[in-house]
Amino acid sequence: MTEFKINEKPTKLYAEVMGNLVMKNGIVTVGEGKSSTGDLVGSDPNQLPAEKGAVGHIHTHPVASDVTLTYMKRGSSDGGRFRAGPSPDDRKEADKNKNGVRNVVVDQKNVYLINGQSSQTVIIPRRK
Numbered sequence: 001m002t003e004f005k006i007n008e009k010p011t012k013l014y015a016e017v018m019g020n021l022v023m024k025n026g027i028v029t030v031g032e033g034k035s036s037t038g039d040l041v042g043s044d045p046n047q048l049p050a051e052k053g054a055v056g057h058i059h060t061h062p063v064a065s066d067v068t069l070t071y072m073k074r075g076s077s078d079g080g081r082f083r084a085g086p087s088p089d090d091r092k093e094a095d096k097n098k099n100g101v102r103n104v105v106v107d108q109k110n111v112y113l114i115n116g117q118s119s120q121t122v123i124i125p126r127r128k
């Protein structure tokens with residue numbers, strides 16, 4: 001995917017990256033294991049390396065707000081709607097955590113601590 005444009009304006013974006021959240025002595029932090037499919041949107045939790053104490057995961061969303069993006073993919077123009085905050089699939093994924101630990105989504109503006117319920121999302125503004 002190359003030549004990203006938001007509302008026809010060229011922009012630079014990075015692929016999603018996902019990492020393990022691990023618990024040690026009752027405290028959850030970002031672990032060592034990470035993965036990326038190289039795609040702008042879409043991470044695969046199954047690609048995360050196994051890690052001792054893994055209790056959930058964290059991943060990035062590259063955009064700052066919900067936008068319509070166009071780009072070139074394998075020689076042809078493509079595009080679609082891209083989400084800043086957690087997606088419905090992200091919440092479904094977080095709902096699989098049976099340990100009460102929330103998954104984390106980070107976009108350009110906020111950090112979201114999520115479980116299966118959108119009404120329970122904790123939003124932490126990132127420092128500018």
Ligand SMILES: [Zn+2]
Nearest residue numbers: 086087090105
């Ligand atoms: Zn996501």
